[in-house]
Amino acid sequence: MQGEKELLDALYDAVIAGNMQKARKIAEQIVQRGLSVNVALEKMKDAIRAVDEKYERKEYFIVDVASSASAMREAFKILEPHLQVESAKVVGKVVIGSLKGNVQSLGKDIVAATLRAAGLDVVDLGVDVSPNTFVDAAVREKARIIAISISIEETIPLLKEVVILLRKRRLSNKIKTIIGGQAVSEKTCKEYNVDAYAKDAWDCAKKVQQLLNDIS
Numbered sequence: 007m008q009g010e011k012e013l014l015d016a017l018y019d020a021v022i023a024g025n026m027q028k029a030r031k032i033a034e035q036i037v038q039r040g041l042s043v044n045v046a047l048e049k050m051k052d053a054i055r056a057v058d059e060k061y062e063r064k065e066y067f068i069v070d071v072a073s074s075a076s077a078m079r080e081a082f083k084i085l086e087p088h089l090q091v092e093s094a095k096v097v098g099k100v101v102i103g104s105l106k107g108n109v110q111s112l113g114k115d116i117v118a119a120t121l122r123a124a125g126l127d128v129v130d131l132g133v134d135v136s137p138n139t140f141v142d143a144a145v146r147e148k149a150r151i152i153a154i155s156i157s158i159e160e161t162i163p164l165l166k167e168v169v170i171l172l173r174k175r176r177l178s179n180k181i182k183t184i185i186g187g188q189a190v191s192e193k194t195c196k197e198y199n200v201d202a203y204a205k206d207a208w209d210c211a212k213k214v215q216q217l218l219n220d221i222s
Contacts, residue, residue, distance in 0.1 A: 010041055014049045017081065021053035022060075024073025026080040033084035043088040044208075047116070050078050054112065075112055082119070089123035098218040101143045102153040103131030104187075107161035113187055114155040120207035121153070121214060137167035144181050150221055151214050154200075156187040165198040182217040186210055 013035060020029040036046050057074040060066040066074075100121055104114050111133050121128045129147050131139060140152050156162060165185065172178045185195060186204040195203035202217055204210035 010039075013039075013041065014046060017046060018049050018053045021050050021074050021077045021081070022057060024070060024077050026073075026077045029077040029081040030084060033081035037084060037088055043085045046085055047082075047089070050081060051116075054078060078112065079115070082115070086119045086123070089120060098151065098214070099127040099129065099147055099149040100151040100153050100214060101129045101131055101140065101147055101149045102155070103135035103140060104133040104155040104157070105140075105161050105164055106134055106136045107164070108155065108157050108187070109133045110157045113157065117153065117155065117186060117204075117207045117210050120211050124211040124215070126211075126214065137164055137171055140168055141171045141175065141177070141181075145175075145177070150181060150218055152181060152183045153210065153214070154183065154185045156185060156189045159189045162189060162194060162198075165194070165200060169199050180221065182221060184210060184213055184217065 013032060017029060017032045017036070020032055033046070036043065054074065057066060057071055061068070061071050102114060102118050102121070104111060114130075114133070118128050118130050129143065129149065131143055135154075140154065143149070144152050152168065154165070154168065156165075168183060169178075172181055172183070182201040184202040184204055185200050186206070186209075190203065192203045194200070202213040204213050
């Protein structure tokens with residue numbers, strides 16, 4: 007029987023190779039053996055980073071990246087119900103999406119799953135979401151939080167529209183905003199008057215809970 011390290015390494019390799027069947031099978035073994043799902047998820051994130059680097063070095067083409075993302079999603083379906091997030095008591099509703107111009111959904115999908123595991127009601131708006139759509143959805147769904155994923159730097163200025171729309175509709179005290187993704191930082195958060203910045207999925211779960219506490 008493979009040890010935990012060997013199993014995690016095999017998962018890493020399966021994601022890099024874009025082998026959906028193998029990634030799913032290894033994920034099932036991880037769950038059956040009661041190994042840390044959070045650690046497995048971190049390993050897959052490392053693999054996707056390595057795939058991105060291969061793409062940048064032109065060792066991988068877009069079809070290879072898509073295969074690796076599919077392998078990760080396949081494994082993630084198995085792992086998601088077993089995610090462990092501290093403090094699952096806070097109940098609140100979050101609308102989440104990738105900002106207009108951003109079509110990469112993997113990071114956002116991981117965050118959405120982590121928020122659900124933390125006991126939150128999550129409405130996923132998908133990718134390429136306009137500022138108006140974020141605000142309208144939050145109002146319609148009676149959500150207290152808008153979570154925005156941004157992986158492309160050029161789209162950051164659209165954040166201003168989200169903040170202005172909330173202010174115009176006098177919702178700034180009722181609906182809080184949080185951003186994350188490789189194109190943004192704590193500096194972006196301050197510059198655009200966003201309520202919080204999350205460096206990863208678990209940080210997002212924690213910050214969302216803090217924001218909900220601040221509202222109530």
